[in-house]
Amino acid sequence: MLQVTALPLSELRERTSEKWREYPSDVLPLFVAETDFPLAPTVKAALQRAVDLGDTGYIASRTPLPAAFAGFAERRYGWSPDPARMRTTADVSMGIVELLRRVVQPGERVVVTPPVYPPFYDLVAEAGAEVLRVPLRDTGTGWELDLDGIRSAFEDGATAMLLCNPHNPTGTVHDRDTLVALAELADEFGASVVSDEIHAPLAQPGTGFTPFLDAGEAAQRVGYAVVSASKAFNLAGLKCALMVTADDATTAVVRGLPVEVEWRTGQFGLLAATAAFSPESDAWLDGLLRTLDENRVLLEDLLATHIPGARYRIPAAGYLAWIDLTALGWGDNPARRILTEAKVALHYGPAFGDEGRGYVRLNFGTSPEILTEAVTRIAALVDR
Structure with a gap:
């Protein structure tokens, strides 16, 4: 069974794409829809x-x-x-x-x-x-x-x-x-x-x-x-x-x-x-889907443990999580505070329409370590 594993953060920061150049190096970028995995060998x-x-x-x-x-x-x-x-x-x-x-x-x-x-x-x-x-x-x-x-x-x-x-x-x-x-x-x-x-x-x-x-x-x-x-x-x-x-x-x-x-x-x-x-390429894609399956479940566990006020439904497709943070009282666009204070970049919920007020979109197409660190940083704001 092929395992598709994200690259280490040190290598990812050498990339020059939008995900890794939009914000300073102290920010974990989980906003734009790029993934952190190596290319499929066939590609x-x-x-x-x-x-x-x-x-x-x-x-x-x-x-x-x-x-x-x-x-x-x-x-x-x-x-x-x-x-x-x-x-x-x-x-x-x-x-x-x-x-x-x-x-x-x-x-x-x-x-x-x-x-x-x-x-x-x-x-x-x-x-x-x-x-x-x-x-x-x-x-x-x-x-x-x-x-x-x-x-x-x-x-x-x-x-x-x-x-x-x-x-x-x-x-x-x-x-x-x-x-x-x-x-x-x-x-x-x-x-x-x-x-x-x-x-x-x-x-x-x-x-x-x-x-x-x-x-x-x-x-x-x-x-x-x-x-x-x-x-x-x-x-x-x-x-x-x-x-x-x-x-x-x-x-x-x-x-x-x-x-x-x-x-x-x-x-x-x-x-x-x-x-x-x-x-x-099918085996690689199947391996990627297994990794994303593990990550979407891990995110559910992390949020339940560290940010119980968050509302998240496991997506059936993709690597993007739509998370309702309204209960935290962080306003219509909680991603702003998360970026400024937690140094985690998420996509702004209101950009998706009025229905996105109080929401953030998080990209979990990354490693369990980065995902865990991101949720831990955000949870620190709740603890304050």
């Missing part, structure tokens, strides 16, 4: 070979990535997307914007479901549209899409929805029945659904993750998925994502995008993603 080998060959030019007009992703989707999700219905771009955010620009008109409204990944608000605006908020429903044990609210939004004229599947920051894996119902709603009102599935490879085994385009015939008609290996394999800086469709009309939309949308794909990103989605 490292692919990048090393490219360096050795000087394979650093433009991406080719035909690449093995679509077929690699199709194989990955079949093995991991039981879904068989058509490689001929895929096209690459630089990253998931760019794919979202380019798709929204073609499925909504300027000034039309796009449904988002807060608390949600903060750039969603900006991406809708960049596409010339307006955000229509339909918050997730808190069931008492988790979160779910508010299908009645989404129906009302479509009745009120919204022409598209930006879906987060799995959901960031809650780690919710939307069940198949919910996605089928959402697709049928969109189909009924002639709306489009753009599904951000960047966290999909990180759905824990047994959660029943369903790709949106695999949620029935209506989903195929109304849906676009944007996928990437970047979150699971820590490849964000290499710039590569795939736009995926499952219907002739939606495929025509993607094929009609300017060639520059595809040419913005990074060559290293494409090579790394192809390696990440290969069968040879």
Whole structure:
């Protein structure tokens, strides 16, 4: 059984990415969605070979990535997307914007479901549209899409929805029945659904993750998925994502995008993603999921022991914890105090929407030692 272990802090501080350069060295950075693990051996080998060959030019007009992703989707999700219905771009955010620009008109409204990944608000605006908020429903044990609210939004004229599947920051894996119902709603009102599935490879085994385009015939008609290996394999800086469709009309939309949308794909990103989605990377990904499973449970234990006022639900996917600190009385944005006084950087809850007031988002894609130290530092504020 492969064990995926985070690098020691001394090595991590040699990295020059956002996570390790935004704050001084006395701060533990658990804010941005980068992980602390070494590259998967297959990915490292692919990048090393490219360096050795000087394979650093433009991406080719035909690449093995679509077929690699199709194989990955079949093995991991039981879904068989058509490689001929895929096209690459630089990253998931760019794919979202380019798709929204073609499925909504300027000034039309796009449904988002807060608390949600903060750039969603900006991406809708960049596409010339307006955000229509339909918050997730808190069931008492988790979160779910508010299908009645989404129906009302479509009745009120919204022409598209930006879906987060799995959901960031809650780690919710939307069940198949919910996605089928959402697709049928969109189909009924002639709306489009753009599904951000960047966290999909990180759905824990047994959660029943369903790709949106695999949620029935209506989903195929109304849906676009944007996928990437970047979150699971820590490849964000290499710039590569795939736009995926499952219907002739939606495929025509993607094929009609300017060639520059595809040419913005990074060559290293494409090579790394192809390696990440290969069968040879499955054992590493399984090992990563086991490590994240251990960390998400460890975080629950640490919070219960040291910060009993915190409310945390173990996420079904990803390495991001959505933690309610309202009971501590640290205001709408407790991450500010935690950063200043505990020297732990967490993502600001209110950035995800009004529903994030009193919350923080914590990245547990790290070592147990760093996770324990971070919670211990925050707990010291409670003890004061």
